[in-house]
Amino acid sequence: MxxxxxxxxxxxxxxxxxxxxxxxxxxxxxxxxxxxxxxxxxxxxxxxxxxxxxxxxxxxxxxxxxxxxxxxxxxxxxxxxxxxxxxxxxxxxxxxxxxxxxxxxxxxxxxxxxxxxxxxxxxxxxxxxxxxxxxxxxxxxxxxxxxxxxxxxxxxxxxxxxxxxxxxxxxxxxxxxxxxxxxxxxxxxxxxxxxxxxxxxxxxxxxxxxxxxxxxxxxxxxxxxxxxxxxxxxxxGRDVVLKIPKAKAKVGETVVSVRDLTVKSKRGIIGLKDVSFDVHAGEIVGIAGVEGNGQAELVNTLIGFIRPVKGSIMFDGEELKLLTPFNIRKKGMAYIPKDRKARGLVLPFKSRENIIMGQHTLYPFSKNGVLNNIEIDKFATKKLQEFDIRPRDIYARVRNLSGGNQQKLILAKEMSMEHKFLLASQPTRGLDIGAMEFVYHKLIEEKESGVAILLISLELSEIMGLSDRILVLYNGEIVGETTPDKTTEEELGLMMLGLKRQEKVAQ
Amino acid sequence: MKDVLKRIVFGKKEKYWWMTAVVPLISILLSFIVGAIFIKITGRSPVLAYKLLFGASGLFPGPYWKSHFAEMLLSSSMYIATGLGFAIAAKGGLFNIGAEGHFIVGGIAAAYLGYAQPFAGLPKFIHLPLIFVGVILAGGIWGSIAGYLKAKRGIHEVITTIMLNWIALYLIEAWLVIGPMEAAVETGISGTPYISVSAKLPKIFAGTRLNISIIIILAVTFFIWFLFYKTTFGYEIRAMGHTLIFGMEAPKAGGINVERKTIQTMFIAGAVAALGGAFMVLGVLFQYPPIFEGGYGFDGIAVALIGQNEPLGVILAGILIGALRTGATTVQLAHIPKTFPSIIEGFTVGFIALQVLIRYWIMRLVEGRKKAIQVDMGGGAK
Known part of the structure; x- marks a missing residue:
């Protein structure tokens, strides 16, 4: 029937x-x-x-x-x-x-x-x-x-x-x-x-x-x-290489160095316990883990939304202390949020307005606090072209863009900012295969240009395919550090579920 | 030309850009129709009432037009000030009920700086700007208290602005005006002393009370428009306004200092609303009386809503409310209470609250039924 x-x-x-x-x-x-x-x-x-x-x-x-x-x-x-x-x-x-x-x-x-x-x-x-x-x-x-x-x-x-x-x-x-x-x-x-x-x-x-x-x-x-x-x-509509093109890391100096970071979660319990790791220029460090095991706390601390209970974050040799998101971004951090509608974009704003968010106070977009609309339009037109964002209309309201195009807009915004460190929190969440591929390619491009990348993802294939080093987060702690060629998805899976942990995590 | 105008007023290439203007116009029209039905039901003549109302409103030429026109602009300048006070905060996602408080704080500051020595002896071109600086600081600081509490302590601005209204009222009317600032008994004046001649706003229309307040407020409105749409400050507060009430954090994640912007926005909102109080004291009353006839602050909310929180809209709405109030007394000739225009105002705000529905109706007229739903779902309310 x-x-x-x-x-x-x-x-x-x-x-x-x-x-x-x-x-x-x-x-x-x-x-x-x-x-x-x-x-x-x-x-x-x-x-x-x-x-x-x-x-x-x-x-x-x-x-x-x-x-x-x-x-x-x-x-x-x-x-x-x-x-x-x-x-x-x-x-x-x-x-x-x-x-x-x-x-x-x-x-x-x-x-x-x-x-x-x-x-x-x-x-x-x-x-x-x-x-x-x-x-x-x-x-x-x-x-x-x-x-x-x-x-x-x-x-x-x-x-x-x-x-x-x-x-x-x-x-x-x-x-x-x-x-x-x-x-x-x-x-x-x-x-x-x-x-x-x-x-x-x-x-x-x-x-x-x-x-x-x-x-x-x-x-x-x-x-x-x-x-x-x-x-x-x-x-x-064509053969997709689900395999991610691997580029060898040319690891440079330490950009971000986190030591003994302990953070309280929203509910007041410890969300992150004595977490330490380094991210070097030109490498992608992947954080694997089931959602809710400290990822949110880590991200929020790095971008300055919440303050740690203890521990330190060094950025480019300087300690980040009592800093607001504004200061941290000025020091050179780009951030791809996992929730693009809440944190990445102002939905009722037009593409041209969204794409300068964070750089709007800088020359040439504004001078003495007055916006330069001609420069903004020029920049937006160029970026829409470069990142293939559709519709190719800088006046389109971002609310009406598809998820993939919204994400591309965020990438365009974040990557055109001067940055040494890219915090990518589930950058392919809710994207289709075409858009995913695009994000992967952009991340690898970034890495090759010497940006230090911290990739937080729930997709193991993504972590395995992109990362040069993998850290596994379970219950707010780093329970394992490995590289993609030394581990398997199964082993990572066990660590993510807390069934297996490395005795001593090498720094 | 049409395109340039579109660009300036509504932003470029916006489909249905005229919606922002049409919705309030329809709301106003509907409220007049409902008002007419009310009058008819009570057995009076709506035609006569509206003829009297508009005849004396100053909007249309007629007998005594000059004085009506002047009175209309005089009160409009105050409505525009308080309307802007609400609209500025609303653009930043803040619901500012404090314009009433800002208005009287501005009034008392203007009165004090107007009569007190050594200011009172200064020449007008020094004295007046000095008063306005004082008024802006007083209103701005009063406004930023609510902004500070919102930003740093997370206390909702509706609560704090309402409470600050009462604090301002009792500080002024239960202490200052009958205490330290009371006029000497022998002068026989109740309330504060009268301001010096150098503090009075220059008249611009001989034979009427109309003074430069309307010019000042038009300039301020232009400044606010520029601030909203041409500066990074406006860009930031608009970004906040679109996200704050939904708990979204895009501006904060983008590096905007939301806390500082909240305080600054409330400072500006308070300062502009305080100008209205200064206009009242410096141009109409020339002192702060023992009991201030208020309401301008709350009417400002209506003005901002009818004006859709847009600077140009606030000017037009301010003029409308000013005109209704100016013509209000004459409706008594048609045996209708002079508070009748308030009913019209209330209905207009009510219809504005239904704007999603009105938008849908218009869309349906323009695009047909099914499409209207889609456009509405895609575009949503502004």
Whole structure:
């Protein structure tokens, strides 16, 4: 039985053909993945199915019946549910309150919370999604919040569940849990549409995979009859070298030297314990680790957002003490943040305004505090060209750029600043393969020009491929130091999970 | 020419650049329609009321136009000052409710420097600038207290500015005006002594009360526009304004000293709002009376909202509110209370608060239904 069928879907946006004659047919009870780069048209297609957009042409069939989905209400009535990338939860409400919101059980006109609690408990047991129904959502980790979202749509009777890049916000363990949930849901006969650009995940979970590129359907393959390499070729439209071009490090003098750094985390507990390491000019030092093991504390201390409890950071032979981000940047530190929307860019600003952030007080962008718009425009035009940022419009609002282009803009901004040290915190987070490649090449270019790079990443392949030296961070401590040719991903994985540690970490 | 104007007022190549202007205009129009319905319901004539209101507002030529026009500009200059006080802080992401306090602090500073020796004997061209320097410092420091508490202690500016309003009020009216600054009993004056002739703002329109305050405030507005859009300072506070309330840290990570900018922004906001108080004392009252007829500070919030926190918008909104207030007394001839224009003002702010909806309506007219949703989702509210 077909759960969902789309025929000849076309979606025309001003200037962009987002979906070009897409035909898909999804069986009941399968996990169907849709992959493609950012901007390939995956989200547009899902928004059409969920009633957020109307297609320019084409037909949709749900359970073999032709339907006309105008709003999300129509979609929900047809038993289609969507788990959005950004959760639609109210942090101060409990799990139960969030799930029943909009359809509350009641006693007369009074909200029957007890009954709701019972219902949610029952629901979570039925689907094997364990949550504490009385806990406030604000206190839950992201993985559990996502579970609440799933329960919410299951309670509305969803048979077709759309997941829009569900793993983008999850840690590796949470991803594992999610996959178990998805398989359980498949056993229960639910149909799952899984949107992703992470090929590894798709290969691990999907039954069938549809590949979109630039709005066109490139092909539909069965998981068992394809490989990651073949998928990558379909996604990018050419052979991708997933292997990162290795450049030999010409190690120069020490640029950053961290000694016995101890930092308190936001919750007041020790987040980083006696961490010491050096980064030399012309090398990439990779920090491997599961998220939440001290990476955030390390980054925030290096850029001057928080002060360490003890320890020192030497930058270019000078100790950084009581410094603000402004001073640290002036000394020559570039920073690629992991959350580009919160820390990298001012979203309502135009490209030209964002690209000078941090250098706006310097000549030629301003003189005596007055901005020189002609120079800014010239610079922005040049950088948009150089980093291939689209749209090539310096007046485009950054909010409307795709993730890959936003990241390129950050690279353009940071790398045009005079710097000796580059702090790259998960620089490829949420990027598609094309943009990832671009970031890798830029990092290697930087390294070859003699910049000291500290790369923090959750992707082991990235750490292995790019780093000259690898440090493993676990529970706020450095539990191992190695080089890519002396270790394997498996060994790193064990160290990251705290199952193995080097007795003495060589400095 | 059209393009140059677009560039100056709205920034280049902005699609739907006219939206910023159309939304407030529609809000104003709607509030007048609602006002008319109110009048009709109570059995009076809306046509007569509006005829009287606008006839005496100074906006349109008519009987006694000269004096109405002068009165309108006189009060507009004060509304523009307090409106800018709110708009400057709002550009930096701060919700400044303190214009009322800044206004009276500016007023008392102007009064003191206006009558006190040895200033009172100085020639006008020295005395007046000196007073304004004092007013700017007083208002600015009063404003930066809230800025400091926000930046260094994380106390929300809404709380501190409201509290500082009361502190200012009681310091002035419960102590200074009836204590150290009270006029000598034998002069028979209540409140502070009158300011010296050299402290009075020169008149620019013979036979009326209109003085140079409107010219000063227009120059200040231009300066603020320049500050917002042409300087690194403005660039930084706009970056903060777009991110601060969402807890985003891009400006801080980019090396902007957010704490210092917060204090500086509040200094400027306080200083500009204080100018309004100085205009009142130096151009209208010539002393600080025992009880100050306030409200300019709070009306400034409305002015800034209607003006969309843009300098040019604040001028136009300030003139509108000034005109409504000038014409207010005459609506009594149509048996309508003179507070009626406040109702119009309130409705306008209410409709401005609905601007996302109004934007959507306009988009729907221009682009058709589905597209309007997308544009709105992509572009969002400003």
């Amino acid at each position: 077909k759960a969902l069928e789309v025929k000849g879907i076309v979606k025309q946006f001003p200037g962009v053909l987002a979906n070009d004659n897409i035909n898909l047919s999804i069986n009941k009870g399968e996990i169907y993945a849709i992959v493609g780069e950012n901007g390939a048209g995956k989200s547009t297609l899902m928004k059409i199915i969920y009633g957020l957009y109307t297609p320019t042409a084409g037909e949709i069939f749900v359970f073999d019946k032709k339907v006309d989905i105008k709003t999300p209400h129509d979609a929900i009535a047809l038993k289609i549910g969507m788990v959005h990338q950004e959760f639609m939860l109210i942090p101060r409400f409990t799990v139960t309150e969030n799930i029943v919101l909009g359809d509350e059980p009641s006693k007369g006109i009074v909200f029957d919370y007890k009954k709701a609690l019972g219902q949610i408990k029952e629901l979570s047991e039925k689907f094997g999604l364990s949550v504490d129904p009385a806990e406030k959502v604000a206190n839950l980790p992201v993985g559990i919040q996502q579970r609440v979202e799933i329960l919410k749509i299951l309670r509305r009777g969803a048979e077709i569940l759309i997941f829009d890049e569900p793993t983008a916000v999850l840690t590796p363990e949470e991803t594992e849990d999610l996959f178990k949930t998805l398989m359980k849901l498949r056993e229960d006969g639910k149909t799952i549409i899984f949107i992703s650009h992470k090929l590894k995940e798709v290969m691990a979970i999907a039954d069938r995979i549809a590949v979109l590129r630039r709005g066109k359907l490139q092909g539909i393959v069965e998981r068992d009859k394809t490989s990651e390499v073949e998928l990558a070729r379909m996604v990018v």
